Amino acid sequence: MTHDGGSNTPHPTDGVTATSGDATRESFRWWRRLGIWALFIALTAAMTWPMITVITTRTVDHFDIYFNLWRLRWIHHALTTSPGELFNGNQFYPEIRVLSFSDAVLVEGLFAAPLLAIGLSPMLVHNLVLLGGMCASGIGMYALARHMSGREGASILAGVVFAFAPYRFGHIMHLEMQWAVWTPWAFLALQRTIETGRVKFGLLTGVFAALQLMSSVYYGLFLSLMLAVVGGLLLVTAGRQRWIPAIRALAAGALIAGACAAVYSRPYRMASDRVGPRRPNEVREWSAGFSSYRAVSESNRLYSSFLKGGDENSLFPGFVPPLLAIVALVAARPRRTTLIYAAGAVLAIDLSMGLNGVIYPWLYEHVRVFVGLRAPARASIFFLLCLGVLAARGAGIVVDRVPARLRALAASALVGLVLAEYWVAPLRMIRYPTQPPPLYLYLRQRPDGIVAHFPMPVGFRMPGEEPKYLYGSTFHWKPIVNGYSGYYPPTYLRRLRGVENFPTERAIEYLRREKVRYLVVHESLYRDRLAPSFIMLSLQRQGITPAVRLADGNGYAVVFELQ
DSSP: OOOSSOOOOOOGGGSOOTTSOHHHHHHHHHHHHHHHHHHHHHHHHHHTTTGGGGTTTEEESOTHHHHHHHHHHHHHHHHHHOGGGTTOOSSSTTOSOGGGGSOOOHHHHHHHHHHHHTTOOHHHHHHHHHHHHHHHHHHHHHHHHHHHHOOHHHHHHHHHHHHHSHHHHHTTTOHHHHOOTTHHHHHHHHHHHHHHOOHHHHHHHHHHHHHHHHHOHHHHHHHHHHHHHHHHHHHHTSOGGGHHHHHHHHHHHHHHHHHHHHHHTHHHHHHHHHHOOOOHHHHHHTSOOGGGGGEEOTTOSTTTTSEEOTTTOOOOOOSHHHHHHHHHHHHOSSOHHHHHHHHHHHHHHHHHTGGGSSSHHHHHHHOGGGGGOSOGGGGHHHHHHHHHHHHHHHHHHHHHTSOGGGHHHHHHHHHHHHHHHHOOOSOOEEEOOOSOOHHHHHHHHSOSOEEEEESOOSTTOOOTTHHHHHHHGGGTOOOBSOOOSSSOOHHHHHHHHHTTTTTSHHHHHHHHHTTEEEEEEEGGGOSSTTHHHHHHHHHHHTTOOEEEEEEOSSSEEEEEEOO
């Protein structure tokens, strides 16, 4: 293997000869691109089966799906009604800037908005955006690996590692965690900037970094560190004649990314002042450990007996990609870029260790933005990116040792082995409401007023049923005192204490002081079947009579109107 990140020349096995005309070569490139897009679409459908067959009504079973739906629909609603209120979602009333209590998924929302505008069902749009992030991540990783290795099969393998590792399925319910879409393109633009010194590629590096920040704040922050370290090493070892043009080009890109970050981070900074930093114990709980890299997602088929890592710590990369990476470290020539990406992989692992690691404790102590991150384990996505680059190089070396007539088969076999290691299908799918149940139609038709849904979480055992209420509010858009997000504001925590004895007179008086007009009691969401009857009787004794009893999508709910 002779590529070291500086060649974009097609490999001889690509089937394009040196004497082919420009039109023929361009036509081939487009057919190859379409083929790669089709391949990763098919792989995404297969690896998440049967989601593609129920894409309009069902998706994975997790309460974060309701939160995803609310964010996508809120962005569309705000942009089409009052763009200035974009971050002021309708939950946690009377809080403002509630969208910044978690990742705002602005880019995902912008992709979803036109689809919602033409009338596609919320679930279909959600699933398209979710699967699109996974699929596009694989395509971007393929492009980066192909630039650096020149091998088709090896580059497809890199895309599979980045798009379908157990990390992805541990986070299958987290929309923003699937949107590492821009990261491979940022690294590819970085590579091209250092190779050519052209300002165009420096600007693209900044644009892709900005897009990644607005797609996932976690990934955007970690990406800035990874680009600085990997880019710095690439630049230092590239030769002095490249330093000045590359630095000039990258500085232009940094201005774009910095300006975007300054504007986009403003509501997050204000929210952080409101809710405070993450506590060290909380951050340590969501930091990776070495055992996390031996853990798989719950749905992994081949390694079902392995340790399960849950949402955040399913970081096992398989056996085949690390073995191929070792091959690259031992046999790849020249070794400069290989060693640099190996250093990047080590850095990403250490960042994912969070407060259990070496670098992150310093960042937590001295860099303000990192005190707002709960789950440093998510930096592991950058380990997968570096691993994909190394595995692609190793795969190229292995395939080159095979007789020419068997090389395509050997590359396909390696890809197949990695897919088998990552296989999770069939995933469990459940139905979510895509049309407003009668309860929410009724609320939409009523005069403006604040809504409170019960039951609320008791004993701060969050989130309870709050995500369901949040999604239900997208059918009427009235403000609700309930809420669900990455942070819980102080006003909400006080509210839970104020109504913990609901429906006592004290709790009702607290709701009146908070200007609640519509009180909704969801009968089927109480574990104690006698609780709804007791609540009805208690409210009627206080002179609060039910206005209507309607289906809420889970059972029935009773609406009371407080005077």
